[in-house]
Amino acid sequence: MTILPILKYPDPRLRIVSKAVTTFDENLAELVMDMKETMLDAPGAGLAAPQVDRPLRIIVVDWAQEGQEYGQNVLALINPEIVASEGAQVFDEGCLSVLDLTANVDRAALVEVQAKDISGQPFSLIGEGRQAVILQHEIDHLNGVLFLDHLSSLKQELYEKKLRKARK
Numbered sequence: 001m002t003i004l005p006i007l008k009y010p011d012p013r014l015r016i017v018s019k020a021v022t023t024f025d026e027n028l029a030e031l032v033m034d035m036k037e038t039m040l041d042a043p044g045a046g047l048a049a050p051q052v053d054r055p056l057r058i059i060v061v062d063w064a065q066e067g068q069e070y071g072q073n074v075l076a077l078i079n080p081e082i083v084a085s086e087g088a089q090v091f092d093e094g095c096l097s098v099l100d101l102t103a104n105v106d107r108a109a110l111v112e113v114q115a116k117d118i119s120g121q122p123f124s125l126i127g128e129g130r131q132a133v134i135l136q137h138e139i140d141h142l143n144g145v146l147f148l149d150h151l152s153s154l155k156q157e158l159y160e161k162k163l164r165k166a167r168k
């Protein structure tokens with residue numbers, strides 16, 4: 001297993017629309033293992049393949065249930081798609097690819113996602129609350145969308161300014 005380097009905003013590779021996985025083989029299983037390890041090492045609530053410079057529709061998410069510790073239940077979703085969503089919530093989000101920023105983002109309160117596992121078997125799952133946020137955030141990455149994009153242009157400008165200052 002390998003801890004992969006995570007691309008950081010404003011790296012243009014974070015804007016690529018990732019391609020669907022068509023081959024469910026050992027290479028896929030290995031990439032998923034590496035992504036899980038990378039996410040746990042960071043640590044983060046989720047990680048999408050384009051964040052580690054693999055433009056494929058793969059996400060891993062922390063799915064720890066009540067009473068479980070972080071890292072005890074990490075799910076991999078291949079070619080995930082949101083098929084239904086309901087309600088609204090505001091959640092304070094951050095991202096392993098967007099340094100030094102957390103901000104409130106409007107999200108659906110509940111989502112149903114269809115995906116495949118690493119052997120290509122379809123499954124679906126429902127996420128509520130924090131888990132719904134993680135699914136929406138990570139699936140956004142597969143479309144080249146960052147949580148920043150959901151913020152007001154004023155907040156985006158302030159963040160850009162902060163980044164430019166930090167680079168000087």
Ligand code: NI
Pocket residue numbers: 094095096097137138141
């Ligand atoms: Ni992210």
